[in-house]
Amino acid sequence: xxxxxxxxxxxxxxxxxxxxxxxxxxxxxxxxxxxxxxxxxxxxxxxxxxxxxxxxxxxxxxxxxxxxxxxxxxxxxxxxxxxxxxxxxxxxxxxxxxxxxxxxxxxxxxxxxxxxxxxxxxxxxxxxxxxxxxxxxxxxxxxxxxxxxxxxxxxxxxxxxxxxxxxxxxxxxxxxxxxxxxxxx
Numbered sequence: 001x002x003x004x005x006x007x008x009x010x011x012x013x014x015x016x017x018x019x020x021x022x023x024x025x026x027x028x029x030x031x032x033x034x035x036x037x038x039x040x041x042x043x044x045x046x047x048x049x050x051x052x053x054x055x056x057x058x059x060x061x062x063x064x065x066x067x068x069x070x071x072x073x074x075x076x077x078x079x080x081x082x083x084x085x086x087x088x089x090x091x092x093x094x095x096x097x098x099x100x101x102x103x104x105x106x107x108x109x110x111x112x113x114x115x116x117x118x119x120x121x122x123x124x125x126x127x128x129x130x131x132x133x134x135x136x137x138x139x140x141x142x143x144x145x146x147x148x149x150x151x152x153x154x155x156x157x158x159x160x161x162x163x164x165x166x167x168x169x170x171x172x173x174x175x176x177x178x179x180x181x182x183x184x185x
Contacts (some may be wrong), residue, residue, distance in 0.1 A: 003090070010110075014109075018046055021173065026108070031098045031109065033053045036113070037169045039086075056093065056153045056158050057087060057088065057157055057158060058093060060093060062069070063093040064180050066161055066179035067085050067095075067096045067179060068096070068182075069179050069181070069182030070161060070163060070175050070182075071175075073085055073089050073174070073178035073179075074165075074166065075098065077164040078098060079167075079171060080098050080102070081105060081139075081164060081165035081172065082105035082108075082109040082163070082165055082174060083095070083163050083167055084105060084109040084112070084113045084161070084162045084163075086117055087148050087159055088116055088158050090117060090141065090160070092113075093159070093164055095110060101164075104164070107163075108145070109163055109164040109178070111141060111142060111143035111162065112147045112162030112163065112172070113159075114142060114143075114159035114162070115141075115142040115160070116149050116160035116176075117151075117158075117160030118160075120150050120152065120156070120157040121150060122148065122149050122150070122176075122177075123146055123149075123169070124147075124170065127144050127146060127169075129144075130144055132140060141143075146173045147172030148163075148173070148176060149173055149179070150177040150180075161176040161180055163177045
């Protein structure tokens with residue numbers, strides 16, 4: 001029997017491994033391309049099904065429009081603020097930091113927006129609730145300071161706008177409400 005070199009054995013083993021891998025990949029790819037019965041059923045689901053719920057979401061264009069209107073209102077008042085717009089789930093859609101806004105304003109604006117959409121109320125109203133339920137402020141991601149306003153459709157929250165950086169929360173909230181109003185135009 002002829003003895004093969006180490007190099008030949010390594011190359012042969014490598015070629016066999018590559019061929020085996022290619023066959024396995026091909027089999028996996030073939031099975032991945034055919035959706036399972038469960039997947040096909042999900043694709044064919046009736047949108048009017050009682051098991052599905054449709055929701056309204058703010059588009060990125062609308063979020064930008066609201067944020068820009070908010071910054072414009074603050075600039076007209078001579079204030080340097082940051083504005084954040086979050087979706088119904090509290091995820092940030094857009095954040096704009098105005099020229100000269102303080103470093104703390106970025107996170108504060110996001111938290112105010114999150115708080116407003118979570119409770120479907122302006123954050124100035126929520127501050128009043130702390131008197132009877134002070135542990136509300138312990139909920140992660142929230143900030144119970146005036147400056148947040150919910151965006152509503154038929155009374156349901158679809159987004160929140162938060163503003164931080166003005167000398168008072170009342171001013172922050174005034175600017176946030178200007179952003180909400182811009183969505184109605």
